[in-house]
Structures are given as structure tokens and as C-alpha cells.
Amino acid sequence: MHNADFMALLPLMVLSAACAAVMLLIAARRHHGLTLVLTLAGLAATLAVMPEAGRWMPIRITALLTLDTFALFFIALIVLATMATALLGYAYFDAWGGHREEFYLLLLIAALGACVLSMSRHFAAFFIGLEILSIALYALIAYPRRRAASVEAGIKYLVLAAGSAGFLLFGMALLYADRGTLDFSALAAGLSTPGQDRPLLLLAGLALLMVGVGFKLALVPFHMWTADVYQGAPAPVTAFVATASKSAMVALLVRLLAPLDFNTAPELFDILAALAAASMVGGNLLALRQQSVKRILAYSSIAHLGYVLVAILAAGPAFVPAVMFYMAAYTLAQLGSFGVIAMHSTAETEADSLERFRGLFHQRPWMAAVLTAMLLSLAGIPLTAGFIGKFYVILAGTQGRLWWLIITLVLTSGIGLFYYLRIIVTLFSPAQAPRTTPTAAGPAAFSGAAVLTVTTILLVWLGALPESLVRLLQHVTP
Amino acid sequence: MNALFYIAAAVAVLATLMVVTRAHAVHALLYLIVSLLAVALIFYLLGAPFAAALEVIVYAGAIMVLFVFVVMMLNLGAHSVQAQRQWLRPAMWIGPSILAAVLLAELIYVLAGSPAPAAVPVTVxxxxxxxxxxxxxxxxxxxxxxxxxxxxxxxxxxxxxxxxxxxxxxx
Structure with a gap:
């Protein structure tokens, strides 16, 4: 490794150093606020060294990782989402009796795993990054370990993620057996020859690989875990699973598929198109009758990943910026929605059912307004980031001439509008009885409110004036 | 050469099936050790003797000993001696022993100077x-x-x- 390699690795190194620092702080002195401050400082330092690392890109760091604008964008997105999660976690765990400090340590480790995923261009790095992320998430999901629902969600995630990792490993082994290398470029090279003489090992490996990726992205039919895990996990962790973990996996999928020409790999196109259509239809239909806000958002996230897959399949000139913009808009909206849920929950009682939010507007108008904005963005209403994101995805889809997928996207978005509006109607309908809301006080309330304010401002800003981000993303290639 | 691989692989699959289906943790662990030994033998046949040695030392050795210790500590009590005698009835250890004996026979055959593995281009x-x-x-x-x-x-x-x-x- 050379000097440039170390400079390009700075974000990962600072993040690892932050993990070590937080661990040592916990060993020396347990203090909730101090741990949060150190965690945020570590994440801010990671953001601060990114321009310095950016001066060396594009660069390939050993055989495993790569740093380019694409990776840098997703690292920034993941680090910002982690910051928001940490702040939401502070309010959420403030009054909790157990050890609260390890939450931040696990969160930092999970963020590191997600960053490795978005930088990896080798199956070994892919698997290790994924395992770092998953192992940290098992513990984070079951973090309030006296609450049965969380432990159940943690065990479900553990069993299913371990199973999907098995599929992934087997797929990688088959690809390696066929191509003789674990580099991502081997996949494109193997699929670039048109014709029927496609080696069976390669196709079988690819299919198994897509099972593993589909599980992580919660695409139908690998979505079984999503609703239960989203519902059982503590609300800040749900926000992290829905945003940072998904963003990292999308980044990886784009890097894996971008060098491919789908014209010479119709099998892969068919698999992914089927997954995208099933996710859009399945996710939106399953969300319709749910009574829990977290479950609705879980199913909606399945549908959103289906939309992203449409952009990935389009593979036209606008596809990379479309995916990046969509993930940014999606991350903001999910962070905000789960942020509002987290602000109404504590580690003991999760605010989850739709009834719990009835008449929120009359008690806490700002909260209701924020949640409304987030849901409108998820639904893709103009003046929110979600609208521009969806517009961009449809643009990419038309460039790729994916008419059937676009029609599915538009129709299922219409279905989606129903359940988003259903939550909004509940927010504004009269409250049946006054209830006590567990409101955090002092710095805890401030930390949550700060997250919600920033995400709302960004959401509207990106929706009203998307040029700044669009111009930034226009020339990015993975 | 291929026959050796398939025998070892069959032992691994069989032993792993038994791990999953046993109701008793100690019996499952016995089969798991056999399964790991079979995988080690496969590594050896594929030309990775170092990985085979690590598999035996780390998995079959260290990690399994930890597992067994934990299981034994969870079962402390007045009935533990009686219970342990029951676990060690021949019906319980005969299965893993047969599978392990197959592996041993294979290992001896390979080490006794049978023709060098032809399918392996290099030894790592x-x-x-x-x-x-x-x-x-x-x-x-x-x-x-x-x-x-x-x-x-x-x-x-x-x-x-x-x-x-x-x-x-x-x-």
C-alpha cells in the first residue's frame, strides 16, 4: 500500500478510530451524553476528511476497495444517516435503565460496514462489509433486550440474514469456480459474450448472488423479514436499517451491475425485472391494510427499492444520478418519518399503531407537519425531494425503454398514495381522548428536533431547488 | 482422487444433516466435529494442507471444545452424572464413530503414499x-x-x- 492508498482510506480509518475511541471512553467512563458527543465528533471528522481523500480519486486501494465520487457520495449519505440515528437514539434511550453507551459503538461499527460495502469492488470486501453491518445490526435490533418484540426481531434477522449470507457465499463460490477471480469485473466479463454458451456455473452463481442481495434490499419474494424487523426494532435502529443499510447495498448493486450490458445478459435482466415488478406490486399492496405505522413504512420501503431497481435496470445515461438522487430523497424521508416515531417512543414503549397518532396535529402541530411532509415525499408529491427522485427514475426508465416497468411504477405509486394519505388523515382527524405523550426534555428533545428540522429543510430544498444536487451528480460513474 | 473427494463430501453432508436433526445438543456437537473434520479432509485433498490444519485446530479443536464446555456447564446438577452416562450409550456414539472411521481410513490411504492428487495443480x-x-x-x-x-x-x-x-x- 502506498501513500495515496492511505490518504484515500482516510474516511474508513477515521471511522475505525472513532469506534476505538468510543470503546475506550465506555471502558473509562460511562456517560450517555459524552458518548453521543464523541460519536458525532467521529462522524463529523469522517465527513471532514472526505475532501482530502477525494483529491486522490479515482483510486483502487488494494484489490478490495475503490474510492470514486460514487463511493464518496454514498459514504457521505451513510455517515449523515448515522449521525441522525445517533441523535434520535439519544432521545429514545435517554430515560432507559440499561447500558445505553454500546448503542453508539455498534452504530459506528455498522456505519463502517456500510461504508466498506459502498467502496467494495471485490467479493471478499463485499462479504466482510456485509457481515460487519449485519453483526452490528443483530445487536442493535435487539438492543432493548428486555422488550420481547425487539429480541424476537433480532433473532429473526439473525437467522434470515445468516441464511441469506449462505446463499451469497455459495453464489460467490460458484462465480469463482467459473471465472477464477473474485473481482466484480469478472462478472461483467463472463456475461459480455452473447449467445447460448453461457456457463451454467456462472448463471447459478448469479442467481444465488441475487437471492442474497434481494434479501438485504428486502425485494419481494425475499421480504418476509422486513415488516417484523421494522416493527420490533427500536425506532432509531429501524431508521438506520431503512436508510444506511439499504443505501450501502444499492451502491454495491450499482457497482456490480453498472459495467454490464443487459442486452448480452437477458437472463439477469429478466430476474431483476421480475424482482422489481414483484416488489412494486407486493410492497404497495401489502401496505394497504396494515394498522401499524412502522409496518406501513416497512412495506413502502420494499416498494421504493423496487422503484430504484427500475432505474438500475434502465442502464441509460441518467441511471446513476437517478439512483443516487432517489436514495438521497428516500433516506431523508425515511429518517424523518422514523424520527417522528422515535420522538414519540421510548425504549420501553414503542409508538407504533396508527391509532397512537390519531389527532397528533391538534397536540403537536409541528410534529404532524413534519411527518406529513415526509409521507408526501415518499408518495412523490411535487415540491418534495421524493417527487424529483421519482421523476428522475421515470426519466431513466424511459431512456432505457422499460415501458412495462414504468407503467407498473406509475400504477403502484397510485396505490401507494392511498396508505400515505391514510396516515395523514389520521394525523389530522380529531383525537378521541387526551393522552400523555412521553416527551423528552432538555438536550434529548433538542437532539430529536434538530434531526427533524434538518431533514425537513433538506427535503423541501431538494424538492424545490434540485439543481444543485443534480449538477453535482450528473457526471458520476461508478 | 475424485472418489476420495466424494466420500469425504458425503460424510460432511451426512454429518451435517445429523447435526441439524439431533434433539440433543451433545449428540449434535459430536456430529458437528465429524462434519468439520470431513471439511478439513476436503481442504487437504484440494491442495490446501494449511487450511486443513487450521480447520482442525481452530474449529474442531478450539471452538468445539468451547461449545462442549458451555453445554456441560448448562447441565450442572444432581442428575448430570446420570444424564452423561445416558448420553454415552453406544447408540449415541456409534454413528459419529463410523463416520470418523471412514475419514480416518481415507486419511491413512492418502498419507500412505498413494499417487499424488492429480486434480490439484498447486499445493498452497x-x-x-x-x-x-x-x-x-x-x-x-x-x-x-x-x-x-x-x-x-x-x-x-x-x-x-x-x-x-x-x-x-x-x-
Whole structure:
């Protein structure tokens, strides 16, 4: 490794150093606020060294990782989402009796795993990054370990993620057996020859690989875990699973598929198109009758990943910026929605059912307004980031001439509008009885409110004036 | 050569099936050890003697001993001697023993100077493994340490006994 390699690795190194620092702080002195401050400082330092690392890109760091604008964008997105999660976690765990400090340590480790995923261009790095992320998430999901629902969600995630990792490993082994290398470029090279003489090992490996990726992205039919895990996990962790973990996996999928020409790999196109259509239809239909806000958002996230897959399949000139913009808009909206849920929950009682939010507007108008904005963005209403994101995805889809997928996207978005509006109607309908809301006080309330304010401002800003981000993303290639 | 591989693979699959279907933890563990030994033999046949040795030392040796210890400690009590006598009835150990004997016979056959494995182009020794691990894959080694940290912290948090009551952790 050379000097440039170390400079390009700075974000990962600072993040690892932050993990070590937080661990040592916990060993020396347990203090909730101090741990949060150190965690945020570590994440801010990671953001601060990114321009310095950016001066060396594009660069390939050993055989495993790569740093380019694409990776840098997703690292920034993941680090910002982690910051928001940490702040939401502070309010959420403030009054909790157990050890609260390890939450931040696990969160930092999970963020590191997600960053490795978005930088990896080798199956070994892919698997290790994924395992770092998953192992940290098992513990984070079951973090309030006296609450049965969380432990159940943690065990479900553990069993299913371990199973999907098995599929992934087997797929990688088959690809390696066929191509003789674990580099991502081997996949494109193997699929670039048109014709029927496609080696069976390669196709079988690819299919198994897509099972593993589909599980992580919660695409139908690998979505079984999503609703239960989203519902059982503590609300800040749900926000992290829905945003940072998904963003990292999308980044990886784009890097894996971008060098491919789908014209010479119709099998892969068919698999992914089927997954995208099933996710859009399945996710939106399953969300319709749910009574829990977290479950609705879980199913909606399945549908959103289906939309992203449409952009990935389009593979036209606008596809990379479309995916990046969509993930940014999606991350903001999910962070905000789960942020509002987290602000109404504590580690003991999760605010989850739709009834719990009835008449929120009359008690806490700002909260209701924020949640409304987030849901409108998820639904893709103009003046929110979600609208521009969806517009961009449809643009990419038309460039790729994916008419059937676009029609599915538009129709299922219409279905989606129903359940988003259903939550909004509940927010504004009269409250049946006054209830006590567990409101955090002092710095805890401030930390949550700060997250919600920033995400709302960004959401509207990106929706009203998307040029700044669009111009930034226009020339990015993975 | 291929026959040796298929026998070892069959033993591994059979033993693993038994691990999953046994109702008793100790019996499952016996089969798991056999399964790991079979995988080690497969590594050896594929030309990776160092990986085979690691598989035996680390998995079949260290990790399995830990498993067995934990299972034994969970079963402490007045009935434990009686229970252990029951676990060790011939019906229980005969299965793993037969499978292990198959592996042993294979190992002796290979070591007794049978023709060198033809399917293996190169033998990967410890030196090559070390050079790969700390050359092109050095970042993977570093990241694996972070992965272990995640497991350690998670296990510590989830398995910590609740002796301190609800006031624990108040700083």
C-alpha cells in the first residue's frame, strides 16, 4: 500500500478510530451524553476528511476497495444517516435503565460496514462489509433486550440474514469456480459474450448472488423479514436499517451491475425485472391494510427499492444520478418519518399503531407537519425531494425503454398514495381522548428536533431547488 | 482422487444433516466435529494442507471444545452424572464413530503414499496463505478484526446478566 492508498482510506480509518475511541471512553467512563458527543465528533471528522481523500480519486486501494465520487457520495449519505440515528437514539434511550453507551459503538461499527460495502469492488470486501453491518445490526435490533418484540426481531434477522449470507457465499463460490477471480469485473466479463454458451456455473452463481442481495434490499419474494424487523426494532435502529443499510447495498448493486450490458445478459435482466415488478406490486399492496405505522413504512420501503431497481435496470445515461438522487430523497424521508416515531417512543414503549397518532396535529402541530411532509415525499408529491427522485427514475426508465416497468411504477405509486394519505388523515382527524405523550426534555428533545428540522429543510430544498444536487451528480460513474 | 473427494463430501453432508436433526445438543456437537473434520479432509485433498490444519485446530479443536464446555456447564446438577452416562450409550456414539472411521481410513490411504492428487495443480502452503493475507488482502484482515469487535460488543450487551436492576448504567 502506498501513500495515496492511505490518504484515500482516510474516511474508513477515521471511522475505525472513532469506534476505538468510543470503546475506550465506555471502558473509562460511562456517560450517555459524552458518548453521543464523541460519536458525532467521529462522524463529523469522517465527513471532514472526505475532501482530502477525494483529491486522490479515482483510486483502487488494494484489490478490495475503490474510492470514486460514487463511493464518496454514498459514504457521505451513510455517515449523515448515522449521525441522525445517533441523535434520535439519544432521545429514545435517554430515560432507559440499561447500558445505553454500546448503542453508539455498534452504530459506528455498522456505519463502517456500510461504508466498506459502498467502496467494495471485490467479493471478499463485499462479504466482510456485509457481515460487519449485519453483526452490528443483530445487536442493535435487539438492543432493548428486555422488550420481547425487539429480541424476537433480532433473532429473526439473525437467522434470515445468516441464511441469506449462505446463499451469497455459495453464489460467490460458484462465480469463482467459473471465472477464477473474485473481482466484480469478472462478472461483467463472463456475461459480455452473447449467445447460448453461457456457463451454467456462472448463471447459478448469479442467481444465488441475487437471492442474497434481494434479501438485504428486502425485494419481494425475499421480504418476509422486513415488516417484523421494522416493527420490533427500536425506532432509531429501524431508521438506520431503512436508510444506511439499504443505501450501502444499492451502491454495491450499482457497482456490480453498472459495467454490464443487459442486452448480452437477458437472463439477469429478466430476474431483476421480475424482482422489481414483484416488489412494486407486493410492497404497495401489502401496505394497504396494515394498522401499524412502522409496518406501513416497512412495506413502502420494499416498494421504493423496487422503484430504484427500475432505474438500475434502465442502464441509460441518467441511471446513476437517478439512483443516487432517489436514495438521497428516500433516506431523508425515511429518517424523518422514523424520527417522528422515535420522538414519540421510548425504549420501553414503542409508538407504533396508527391509532397512537390519531389527532397528533391538534397536540403537536409541528410534529404532524413534519411527518406529513415526509409521507408526501415518499408518495412523490411535487415540491418534495421524493417527487424529483421519482421523476428522475421515470426519466431513466424511459431512456432505457422499460415501458412495462414504468407503467407498473406509475400504477403502484397510485396505490401507494392511498396508505400515505391514510396516515395523514389520521394525523389530522380529531383525537378521541387526551393522552400523555412521553416527551423528552432538555438536550434529548433538542437532539430529536434538530434531526427533524434538518431533514425537513433538506427535503423541501431538494424538492424545490434540485439543481444543485443534480449538477453535482450528473457526471458520476461508478 | 475424485472418489476420495466424494466420500469425504458425503460424510460432511451426512454429518451435517445429523447435526441439524439431533434433539440433543451433545449428540449434535459430536456430529458437528465429524462434519468439520470431513471439511478439513476436503481442504487437504484440494491442495490446501494449511487450511486443513487450521480447520482442525481452530474449529474442531478450539471452538468445539468451547461449545462442549458451555453445554456441560448448562447441565450442572444432581442428575448430570446420570444424564452423561445416558448420553454415552453406544447408540449415541456409534454413528459419529463410523463416520470418523471412514475419514480416518481415507486419511491413512492418502498419507500412505498413494499417487499424488492429480486434480490439484498447486499445493498452497502456510507461506502462500500468509503472503496473500498480509499482501493484497491486508484490508480484509483489518476489517475482520472490526467484525469480531462488533460480535464481541453485541454479545456482551445482549448476554450481560441483569443483576444491577433498573438503575444500572446511570452515570
Amino acid at each position: 502452503g502456510p507461506r502462500a496463505v500468509g503472503l496473500a493475507l498480509f499482501g493484497p488482502y491486508v484490508l480484509a484482515v483489518e476489517l475482520a478484526s472490526i467484525m469480531l469487535l462488533a460480535g464481541l460488543v453485541g454479545a456482551y450487551h445482549l448476554a450481560r446478566p441483569e443483576t444491577c436492576g433498573p438503575t444500572e448504567g446511570a452515570a
